Amino acid sequence: xxxxxxxxxxxxxxxxxxxxxxxxxxxxxxxxxxxxxxxxxxxxxxxxxxxxxxxxxxxxxxxxxxxxxxxxxxxxxxxxxxxxxxxxxxxxxxxxxxxxxxxxxxxxxxxxxx
Amino acid sequence: xxxxxxxxxxxxxxxxxxxxxxxxxxxxxxxxxxxxxxxxxxxxxxxxxxxxxxxxxxxxxxxxxxxxxxxxxxxxxxxxxxxxxxxxxxxxxxxxxxxxxxxxxxxxxxxx
Numbered sequence: 198x199x200x201x202x203x204x205x206x207x208x209x210x211x212x213x214x215x216x217x218x219x220x221x222x223x224x225x226x227x228x229x230x231x232x233x234x235x236x237x238x239x240x241x242x243x244x245x246x247x248x249x250x251x252x253x254x255x256x257x258x259x260x261x262x263x264x265x266x267x268x269x270x271x272x273x274x275x276x277x278x279x280x281x282x283x284x285x286x287x288x289x290x291x292x293x294x295x296x297x298x299x300x301x302x303x304x305x306x307x308x309x310x311x
Numbered sequence: 312x313x314x315x316x317x318x319x320x321x322x323x324x325x326x327x328x329x330x331x332x333x334x335x336x337x338x339x340x341x342x343x344x345x346x347x348x349x350x351x352x353x354x355x356x357x358x359x360x361x362x363x364x365x366x367x368x369x370x371x372x373x374x375x376x377x378x379x380x381x382x383x384x385x386x387x388x389x390x391x392x393x394x395x396x397x398x399x400x401x402x403x404x405x406x407x408x409x410x411x412x413x414x415x416x417x418x419x420x421x422x423x
Contacts, residue, residue: 203353230411232413237418238415238416239317239399239413239414239415239416240354240399240401240413241413242410242411242412242413245410245411253410255410256412285351287353287354289353289411291411298342298359298403299342299344299356299359300344300356300401300411301356302346302353302354302355303353304352304353305351305352305353307351
C-alpha cells in the first residue's frame with residue numbers, strides 16, 4: 198500500500214540523549230514536513246524539504262536537525278539542545294508544485310523524555 | 312511565523328446539529344486544506360480548496376475558499392457521534408508554497 202510511515206509509534210529517551218525519528222514515504226512525493234504537536238495545541242512546523250538534499254527551517258527548528266538524502270526519507274533528530282522535547286511528532290508529504298497541494302500524514306511518534 | 316487564526320477553539324453540540332468553523336489570516340493563501348485528527352493519530356485530509364470562491368463538498372462536509380484568499384470555512388451538517396475530533400485548517404502561503412502552516416484547531420464534541 199502507498200503511504201507515509203513513521204516509526205516507532207512510541208519512543209522513550211533519557212534526558213540529554215539525541216534521538217532520531219523515522220519518516221518514510223512511497224508516494225513519490227517531493228515535499229516532506231515535520232511538525233510538533235503539544236497537548237491541546239495545533240501543529241507547529243519544525244523543518245520542511247521540497248527536494249532531495251535541500252531543507253528549510255520552520256517556526257520552531259531550534260534543537261532539531263534533519264537530512265534529506267533520499268526522496269523517500271526525511272528523518273528528524275531531536276537533540277539534547279531541545280529544552281522540552283516531549284511531544285507528539287508528525288511527518289507529512291506532498292507533491293511539490295507551484296500552487297501547493299494537499300499533504301498526507303503519518304501516524305505520528307509520541308516521544309517521552311524522562 | 313505566519314499564523315492562521317481558527318475559531319471556535321472548541322464546540323460541544325447535540326447530535327443532529329450543524330457545525331461551522333473558520334480560519335482567517337492576514338496573509339494570502341494559494342491552497343486551503345481541512346483535516347480531522349482523532350486522538351493519538353495523524354490528521355486525515357477532508358477537503359482541499361485551490362481557487363478563490365471555490366465551494367467543495369465531501370458528504371456532510373462543505374468548505375469554501377474565501378474570495379479574498381485570506382479565509383476559509385468548514386461546515387458539518389447533521390452531526391453524528393463519530394464527528395468527534397479535532398479539526399484543523401491549513402494552507403500554503405502564496406509567497407512561499409513550500410511552507411504549509413496550520414491553525415490551532417477546533418475540538419468538536421457531539422452529545423448523542
